[in-house]
Amino acid sequence: MGIVAIWTAVIMAAVIALAALVSAKPAGGVEILDALGRATGIVGLVMLLLAAALSARVPGFDRWFGGLTRLWKTHHRLGAGSLILLLLHPVLLSLARAGSGPDAAVQLLFPPLSNWPIWAGWAGLLLMMAFLAPSFSFFGQPDYRRWKLLHRLAGPAVILALVHAWQYGRTLPGDADKWLWLVLAALSVGAVAWRFVFSRRIGRLRYRVEHVTAVANNLVELVLEPAGRRRLKYDAGQFVYMAPFDRELSAGYGEEHPYTLSSSPDEDVLRVAIKDLGDASRAIQTIRPGSRVTIEGPYGKFFPDREPQKQLWIAGGIGITPFLGRARHLLARNRSVDIRLVYCVQDEARARFLDELHAIAERIKGFEVIPHFFYRQGPLDEEFLDKRVPDLSEREAFVCGPPGLNALARRLLIGAGIGRKRIRTEEFELL
Numbered sequence: 001m002g003i004v005a006i007w008t009a010v011i012m013a014a015v016i017a018l019a020a021l022v023s024a025k026p027a028g029g030v031e032i033l034d035a036l037g038r039a040t041g042i043v044g045l046v047m048l049l050l051a052a053a054l055s056a057r058v059p060g061f062d063r064w065f066g067g068l069t070r071l072w073k074t075h076h077r078l079g080a081g082s083l084i085l086l087l088l089h090p091v092l093l094s095l096a097r098a099g100s101g102p103d104a105a106v107q108l109l110f111p112p113l114s115n116w117p118i119w120a121g122w123a124g125l126l127l128m129m130a131f132l133a134p135s136f137s138f139f140g141q142p143d144y145r146r147w148k149l150l151h152r153l154a155g156p157a158v159i160l161a162l163v164h165a166w167q168y169g170r171t172l173p174g175d176a177d178k179w180l181w182l183v184l185a186a187l188s189v190g191a192v193a194w195r196f197v198f199s200r201r202i203g204r205l206r207y208r209v210e211h212v213t214a215v216a217n218n219l220v221e222l223v224l225e226p227a228g229r230r231r232l233k234y235d236a237g238q239f240v241y242m243a244p245f246d247r248e249l250s251a252g253y254g255e256e257h258p259y260t261l262s263s264s265p266d267e268d269v270l271r272v273a274i275k276d277l278g279d280a281s282r283a284i285q286t287i288r289p290g291s292r293v294t295i296e297g298p299y300g301k302f303f304p305d306r307e308p309q310k311q312l313w314i315a316g317g318i319g320i321t322p323f324l325g326r327a328r329h330l331l332a333r334n335r336s337v338d339i340r341l342v343y344c345v346q347d348e349a350r351a352r353f354l355d356e357l358h359a360i361a362e363r364i365k366g367f368e369v370i371p372h373f374f375y376r377q378g379p380l381d382e383e384f385l386d387k388r389v390p391d392l393s394e395r396e397a398f399v400c401g402p403p404g405l406n407a408l409a410r411r412l413l414i415g416a417g418i419g420r421k422r423i424r425t426e427e428f429e430l431l
């Protein structure tokens with residue numbers, strides 16, 4: 001629903017801009033190039049401002065998009081689309097002027113410094129290129145911290161682009177240009193203000209580490225108790241952004257990272273199981289009980305409100321956490337279900353929480369846990385799934401694991417006749 005609304009807004013902006021330009025009756029190639037140059041500027045900026053508005057990360061808002069991962073994907077597509085259009089914008093306008101000679105084109109692109117709104121546009125575009133370039137896979141997997149730091153350039157880039165549009169936006173009838181930029185600017189400024197000011201004051205809940213269980217040498221489960229008056233309300237399988245405040249941590253002090261809640265929403269405490277996957281998650285293995293953390297969320301919508309009758313869960317490694325939270329919740333509700341959990345790990349030693357999941361399966365009618373050991377059984381395949389889940393095609397599937405397993409599982413499930421819409425995947429990767 002949210003995704004449809006966003007793209008409808010973009011298409012409407014394109015249609016309105018083109019309609020306004022066509023009504024000016026372009027007489028030939030030069031006018032058409034000029035009209036396209038203006039239209040790319042308008043639609044590119046609309047996309048940039050919508051991308052900024054989506055960056056707010058207001059808890060609950062992501063549900064309209066089917067979860068935060070899908071919301072971020074829309075944000076990335078808007079950003080990439082706006083960069084392409086805004087790069088085309090000066091090229092098309094200068095081509096339109098080139099008919100009057102190369103000097104006219106150069107003059108349009110690089111006027112005297114006193115024509116500062118044009119230079120504001122250029123500066124905005126250069127900043128955009130700097131902060132968006134690392135997001136393109138062409139440049140390889142970006143370092144998360146550097147990427148985040150560079151993304152701060154988005155604020156000045158948006159302001160400079162707005163200054164430029166405010167001065168030159170005369171394409172739509174009457175004051176429509178100005179109203180368009182005012183409304184979209186208010187939305188994006190509101191979003192950024194929420195993210196960097198209000199969410200820190202009212203969006204983050206205070207919790208304290210009550211207990212740390214070392215599940216393995218590279219995995220801890222933290223039990224968190226509320227340290228303020230407000231408690232987090234969430235659904236099983238949702239995730240939060242957690243920032244730890246333990247001065248002894250060797251990395252990641254005060255840095256927020258997304259972690260799935262492995263607790264049941266019925267519990268008084270929150271649980272998060274954290275695997276050592278990098279600096280901050282390695283350091284957190286040593287967090288001390290009693291230390292303070294902040295929690296922002298909940299986010300995500302892995303399990304739908306309407307629970308499907310027959311379910312297949314496929315987990316890989318630490319991707320077990322949303323299923324663990326859901327299984328603990330099912331146990332608390334004590335109802336019979338029809339769920340098969342295929343838990344893919346390398347070997348028995350790495351099958352974290354397997355004993356607890358088996359114990360839950362013994363107590364919930366219709367819940368079966370099926371471990372799959374890569375070293376012994378090779379990659380997950382049709383034969384294994386057919387044998388262990390004979391009514392596979394009748395099930396709705398939920399998959400959470402490393403990207404390779406997610407892709408393999410999707411292929412196998414589609415091959416088994418499960419429609420794409422009946423397969424949900426959760427990715428532990430937001431970039």
Ligand SMILES: Cc1cc2nc3c(=O)[nH]c(=O)nc-3n(C[C@H](O)[C@H](O)[C@H](O)COP(=O)(O)OP(=O)(O)OC[C@H]3O[C@@H](n4cnc5c(N)ncnc54)[C@H](O)[C@@H]3O)c2cc1C
Nearest residue numbers: 144257258259260273274275277278279280281321428429
């Ligand atoms: C929706 C979601 C749920 C997750 N749930 C769990 C869980 O239950 N248990 C668990 O152990 N891990 C979970 N993760 C993964 C966890 O967030 C990363 O392992 C952790 O952020 C890595 O940070 P680092 O500094 O240790 O490693 P780095 O080496 O800095 O990062 C490793 C990778 O993690 C990603 N990453 C790093 N920092 C962030 C961040 N702040 N936000 C988003 N992505 C980041 C980057 O893509 C990077 O490539 C989840 C991730 C997502 C997106």
